[in-house]
Amino acid sequence: MKTKYVFACCGYFFAMGLFGQSPGLQEVLRSIEQNNTGLQALASQMEGESLALKSENNLPDPEITGYYLPWGNHSTGNYSEVELSQSMDFPTVYGKRGQWIEQQKNLLGLHYALERQNILLKAQKTYIELSILDRKIGHESERYKQAKTVYEQLSKSFEAGEAGILDFNKAKLVWMGKRFVLDQLEQQRQSQLAKLQWLNGDLPLKLEAVSMPPMAALPQFETLWVNKLQNDPELLIPQGKEDLAQRSIALAKAKSLPKLSLGYNYQGVQGENHSGLLGGLSIPLWNSKNKVKSEKMKWESQKVTTQHNESNLKLTAQTAYDRYMVLYTKWEAYTESLLSLNSEALLLKAYALGELSYLQYHQEIQFYQQAQEKQLQMEKELHLTRAQLLKHQL
Template identity: 45%
Template sequence: MKFKFVCALCVYLFFGKVFSQSTEMEKVLSQIEQNNKALKAYQSYINGQQLLNKSGNNLPNPEVLGYYLPFGEHQSDDYSEFEVSQSFEFPTVYLARNKWNKLQEDQLEAMYTKKRQEILLNAKKGLINLNMLRKRLEIEEVRKTQSLEVFQQIQEMYNKEQVGILDLNKAKVAWIQEQFVVEQIQADIQNQLTELQTLNGGQSIEMNDLQLDSPVQLQSIETIWSEKLANDPRLTELQANEASAFQNVKLEKNKVLPNFSLGYNYQGVNGNDYSGVFGGLSIPLWNSKNKVKAAKADFEYQQTNSEVTRALMYSQFQQEYNQYLLLFNKYTEYRETLSNLDSEALLFKAYSLGEYSFLEYYMEVQFYRDATDRMLEMEKQLQQLQAQLLIHQL
């Protein structure tokens, strides 16, 4: 019973940690989505386009005509005439255009979702970069402290004439370099925060301690691609473009049907009044010429473009997925090797005990530092590549 309780507690702590990290990232991205000025402007643009599309299905304006003819030689009273008319297309045209407008709304929504995901992906990559910069800063602060201690030891040995000026200068240069690295990372962190603040509409980001999980093995390429086919707005937009083009073919076919005009007419002359209704018929013999053919050609283009674009997207997706697998395997080897060694600390201890000269210590420790830096860079690339591969989940 005790064993089960311990296991349950471990599982709870692990998933609680993962959930809190995920929630913190989602919270920041939610802030950016709400405050980003580009998204707000794009939403206003989409709203305007939707209203413009709907206005294209309105009836033409009614027409009012009046005639009063007092001039000329005539023995009867002055002639007057009044006429009100309303023209409209064949009723099925409005139904077809209304369906076409709804499909265009789907296109606009897909465009907005694509824009939103691009901005959120940029923000997520910025947060990943910020997290890695903070990791590096912690490491470099330790290295800076160690470099200072080494320099102080060399300074004491130099004062006792146990080492020469060259060793002292090398130790000082190494310490200065570490100071510069720390200052550069601090500047990079501030620049990244400024970039994130810009994405957040100029407002400061409310963010607690953001700690990201280590990269993990992704699902199979087929599983992720199936998710993309259903949720990626770039693919959704292609489908919407095809559906809109197909509906436009139906719309143009309906426009070949005749237009109508109905109205009221009044005529008054010689004390006699005549009034009544009238109707008219407009046959679109010339105006609709080649428009159906053009709509069909556009639909064929959208179909071909969808096939080509989808194939290119899958090819790029495969390349990114394979690159992720390659990096992940190499990163796992680095992490397993370096996690079992506390190389820098051991080398510093050995140097403090006099087992290494400064030159030997510096050459050895630089090798392990380069390996650690390379592992951190691979972790950053993996986090950002994973975000790119799973952009459809944003």
């Protein structure tokens, strides 16, 4: 039941995590969760391991033993004996082992949830890269057109003797450079698309529009952290191991009780026979020695590991959160300042009207484009950091 509960939680958190994401991203993540071959293989492996765990609580096979003793010196007839027996642990062991198995199955579900989270996070980050690349391609396509327009204008001016060879050559190099940058971006886009398709089980994805939702601030860190403690499998797995260690102690204590055996026995000789029930009880002197103490030591070790893991992940999350908030404030101010600068279209118009020389136009357009690229880079870092912080919502 706990394994099913983990899968149900995965679906719930997946639906909750999609809130605030773009429709295109939602569809991509759903498709990858359904088609990813790694997740399919892991689900099959988990099913097999779950069945193997369940079999650990089975009774041992019954035993049948027979004796027929015709040889030897004896005045009576041949001796024969048949014995059918069933051995078992003390009854409380099966209950404790059942609880231990359920926790093991719960951990299997958490490991699946962690792998699913990692795959969907990888897909989300790839989608973010793709959305930024699409915007860069849009910018560079427009810049390529503008560079071509400037080059053609300078070419005519050069032929008419109104422009120098240096400006003409520089404009030509800029135009050719924009074409090269555009080709590079297209190649990078195809690479990201191929990565998404691989995550989708090598099945094609229909990506009509690749875009991210507007940037937004995160909730308070403590609120975020409490949510991660409750939902992030990376944090839940150590907690689950600690719970498993406690159940191992209870199981070890139960195993220190005597083992039982019950059965039927038949003995016959020279027309006479005896039959009846048999029973046995082990004396737990040696086999269980130090086992409970060993399991307690493992539990103590796991508690320290859980605390260390939680502290480490909290520090990592706090660092990423602080970086996000600082970068978000910087990005907002930078975006506002960028809007006040002259756009590329206005600069091109000023150049066409002769208000700017080619050198002035080139310097201004370079400054504007560098600022635009920096703003896009900050936006990408914000989206990637946010995705990492909110991965437990996937």
